[in-house]
Amino acid sequence: AQRVTQPEKLLSVFKGAPVELKCNYSYSGSPELFWYVQYSRQRLQLLLRHISRESIKGFTADLNKGETSFHLKKPFAQEEDSAMYYCALNSGYSTLTFGKGTMLLVSP
Amino acid sequence: EAQVTQNPRYLITVTGKKLTVTCSQNMNHEYMSWYRQDPGLGLRQIYYSMNVEVTDKGDVPEGYKVSRKEKRNFPLILESPSPNQTSLYFCATREWETQYFGPGTRLLVL
Numbered sequence: 001a002q003r004v005t006q007p008e009k010l011l012s013v014f015k016g017a018p019v020e021l022k023c024n025y026s027y028s029g030s031p032e033l034f035w036y037v038q039y040s041r042q043r044l045q046l047l048l049r050h051i052s053r054e055s056i057k058g059f060t061a062d063l064n065k066g067e068t069s070f071h072l073k074k075p076f077a078q079e080e081d082s083a084m085y086y087c088a089l090n091s092g093y094s095t096l097t098f099g100k101g102t103m104l105l106v107s108p
Numbered sequence: 109e110a111q112v113t114q115n116p117r118y119l120i121t122v123t124g125k126k127l128t129v130t131c132s133q134n135m136n137h138e139y140m141s142w143y144r145q146d147p148g149l150g151l152r153q154i155y156y157s158m159n160v161e162v163t164d165k166g167d168v169p170e171g172y173k174v175s176r177k178e179k180r181n182f183p184l185i186l187e188s189p190s191p192n193q194t195s196l197y198f199c200a201t202r203e204w205e206t207q208y209f210g211p212g213t214r215l216l217v218l
Contacts, residue, residue: 009148032205044151044198044209051205086150090205095166098143100150 002027002091006099013077014107021072021102023061023087032090033070035061036098039083047072047085057081077106110135112210114199120216121189129184129213131199139202140182141166142174144195145212151198157182189217 003026013019025031035047048056050063050070061072087099112133121127141156153166157176171193173185194217199210
């Protein structure tokens, strides 16, 4: 069965510090992984997906199949990055499995 | 504007009183789903629908019903709500690998 693990419930950093939100997955097939973000009082929205290898709002994430990880990184955190971040695994067209989420707090 | 809408946005009810949360989309997406979001548990899928008249259980379907009579609407029905169904509910559509979420419905069952 597929599983997504985000080991940190809360990550607190100062503005300008590097950020890494961890995500590990368990899936026997070829995974498709995503990061979704939820800003305060807003709906979830797609941040980035591994297949596009893009950088959105300064965030990047690399799929490491050997370590079964898809960590989200940003070299210099900004206060507006404070939000809830969810890693998600697409294990078939019908199912998107989410991790439990990590709250990122960026302090001035 | 492409969007997913939910109504109501906030609802307080009592145990056992049937309620329906509506979800509507204008993107002509075939796939729709319902999630609940709870602190420490993240998002868990309740039901999903691959197309009209096709629905299937997600991870936590107990206590919920859905219907998909037309493509744009996917209502979530709680026949007899209980306090453990107090949660934040999100409807979502999907096109290819991207999901589009509604604004959420916060439900409190007393």
